[in-house]
Amino acid sequence: MLGKLFKYEFKALSxxxxxxYILVLLLALIHSVFTGFTQGSDLLKDYTMLALAYGVMFSLFVISLFAVSIFTFIVIIQRFSRNTLGKEGYLMHTLPVSAASHIFVKIVTATVFYIIDAAICVIAVLMLSAGMGANFGRMLEVAAEGIKELPPGTFIFVTNVAVMMILATxxxxxxICTAMSIGYTSNSHKIASSIGVYLLIYVIHNMLSQALLQIMMPALAKHAPADIGATAYMKFMNLWFMGINVFLIAMIAVLFAVCCYFVKNKLNLE
Amino acid sequence: MKWSFDNNMPIYSQIIEQIKLFISSGDIGAGERLPSVRELATDAGVNPNTMQRALSELEGTGLIFSDKTRGRFVTEDAELIARARKELAQKSISGFLNFMHSLGCTKEEIFSLIKDCEGDDDNE
Amino acid sequence: MNEIIFSCNDLTKKYGKETALDNISFELGRGSIVGLLGPNGSGKTTLMKIANGLLQPTAGEIKIKGMPVGIGTKSIVSYLPDCMSLPEWMRIRELVKFYGDFYADFSARKAEEMLKSLGLDNETRFKTLSKGNKEKVQLILTMSRNAELYLLDEPMGGVDPATRDYILDTIIAGYSENSTVVISTHLIADVEKILDTVLFIDKGRIVRSDSVDSIRSNEGKSVDALFREVFRC
Structure with a gap:
């Protein structure tokens, strides 16, 4: 059943x-070809119309990178509000599937699309660089050299950072889902309530982080690396970031449970 | 088949009357196979349970019978059908007579009125 | 002995000071078509929502086939809500596939036959259908399941008389001795011919529970006429 939920969730969002996303990549392609074409030549100086078109293209491109992230955000929220908390909820919540499955699928799919969104932006920028004549081969060579110099534990560090970014997403x-599931229990001010609850969650999260930091500080000071070597530093950072990741996982679990409770028991469709 | 129901009376008894009518008038022929309960219920727009009950009662009268494997059939007994036809006609006539008496018509008036109607029918 | 498929025990639902359902108890056996009749706001939809797990009661419980409301009951209950709940962007064939994916008792063949007889093209997107056709599609999908309990909330609201006839025919065609259909409606004259039993509900209470035949024999009037009497404004 979970697999089927994932199938329909992916279908609906994609x-x-x-x-x-294709549009963004297309814009990037056009722009990089354009750039490559006009690079090093005097075409832009000679033809003002061309320069103007180039400027417009570039602006569009930058705007599209921002727009795509905002659009992803809007689509995800719209989907959750309509499918889980709106009219489609009559269909979804009468399927022989638990509320937890529904929410789990929504969160995982949304995270995946955010990752795709980020990847699209990165690819778009890379395409632009290619158009500007970046030599990827040479860059990779330099990078490979550099990697050998890095202290041990860097790989773990990078993994930690990657996991942290995914967990943060x-x-x-x-x-947001939890805020909406609580906010939508109100009959008249669903959106305002959701925003209110979201801010509340934000404040609580901040307070908890601060509190944890205060508690952890003395312990950290004790274990702080005696020597300021790169290896010890890396080890410290890894521990630190792993701690953050654990905290994030705990927060996600708590919010998930709260969201499930509200969707199962306080559902207020239509 | 043309079904018509009065919602103020139980449906099953009306179904029985109407099927008797269909059989008497020949809409459903003697010995003919009846459609399934579900088909009849859908055609009449009634609850299949109600249709089932009506058919069971009709089986009691002998006008229809059920053969386990092949379904329900109208009887081939022409006399039984003729009797049912007569019963329906008599019922209608007694209803008509009650109405005419409530109008205050005498027997002679009734007959002459009928003759007049028939005369009109012939002229048409 | 008719097995009890639906039982409601001391069911109460309160919204703050307002009582939507007030200590309701009744039982339904298999193989009947039941009318849940009452004016707007009498608690019909609330009762159906609780039976489908869309609302939690304040007190009391509903049991379906002896099970409390949950995943087990959802797989044997086929629900038609009184609003449009299908994803507008899906094509008809995608909707059929959706139902088939989640419900083991769904018959795609039955659904496709009924959809074809309506002249609807599989590739049509749900949002482009007329209101009447949308209602029909929702009903077809609901009745194409071989469920043990069908809960239909106002299946004929807002559609023309011909569509209403079609809906009633589809319900009769989907009926089986093994399953029970509960129709909640206030359009009684149309529906009463197909009902076995009726439950009159008013202000969250069951005020009358009877078989249609006994109402007509004993009171000499249609259920519709009785309803107008009982619920006179």
């Missing part, structure tokens, strides 16, 4: 988001 999505 039919809105994929065309946009999931955390944002989960807190």
């Amino acid at each position: 039919r809105k988001l994929i065309p946009f 999931s955390y944002s999505i989960t807190s």
Whole structure:
């Protein structure tokens, strides 16, 4: 059943988001070809119309990178509000599937699309660089050299950072979903209530982080690296970031449970 | 088949009357196979349970019978059908007579009125 | 002995000071078509929502086939809500596939036959259908399941008389001795011919529970006429 929920969730989100992502890549392609074409030549200086078109293209491109992230955000929220908390809820919540499955699928799919969104932006920028004549081969060579010099534990560090970014994304999505599931129990001010609850969650999260930091500080000071070597530093950072990740996982779990409770027991469709 | 129901009376008894009518008038022929309960219920727009009950009662009268494997059939007994037809006609006539008496018509008036109607029918 | 498929025990639902359902108890056996009749706001939809797990009661419980409301009951209950709940962007064939994916008792063949007889093209997107056709599609999908309990909330609201006839025919065609259909409506004259039993509900209470035949024999009037009497404004 979970697999089927994932199938329909992906279908619903990709039919809105994929065309946009393709558009962004197309714009990047056009722009990089344009750039490559006019690079090093005097075409732009000689033809003002061309320069104007170039400027417009570039602006569009930058705007599209921002727009795509905002669009992803809007589509995800719209989907949750309509499918889980709106009219489609009559269909979804009468399926022989638990509320937890529904929410889990929504959060995971949304996270995946955010990752795709980020990847699209990165690819778009890379395409632009290619157009500007970046030599990827040479860059990779230099990078390979550099990697050998890095202290041990860097790989773990990078993994930690990557996991943290994914968890942070999931955390944002989960807190929005939880805020909405609580806010939508109100009959008249659903959106305002949701925003209110979201801010509350944000404040609580901050307070908890601060509190934890205060508690951890003395302990950290004790274990702080005696020598300021790169290896010890890396070890410290890894521990630190792993701690953050655990905290994020705990917060996500708590919010997830709260969201499930509200969707199962306080559902207020239509 | 043309079904018509009065919602103020139980449906099953009306179904029985109407099927008797269909059989008497020949809409459903003697020995003919009846459609399934579900088909009849859908055609009449009634609850299948009600249709089932009506058919069971009709089986009691002998006008229809059920053959386990092949379904329900109208009886081939022409006399039984003729009797049912007569019963329906008599019922209608007694209803008509009650109405005419409530109008205050005498027997002679009734007959002459009927003759007049028939005369009109012939002229048409 | 008719097995009890639906039982409601001391069911109460309160919204703050307002009582939507007030200590309701009744039982339904298999193989009947039941009318849940009452004016707007009498608690019909609330009762159906609780039976489908969309609302939690304040007190009391509903049991379906002896099970409390949950995943087990959802797989044997086929629900038609009184609003449009299908994703507008899906094509008809995608909706059929959706139902088939989640419900083991769904018959795609039955659904496709009924949809074809309506002249609807599989590739049509749900949002482009007329209101009447949308209602029909929702009903077809609901009745194409071989469920043990069908809960239909105002299946004929807002559609023309011909569509209402079609809906009633579809309900009769979907009926089986093994399953029970509960129709909640206030359009009684149309529906009473197909009902076995009626429950009159008013202000969250069951005020009358009877078989249609006994109402007509004993009171000499249609259920519709009785309803107008009982619920006179």
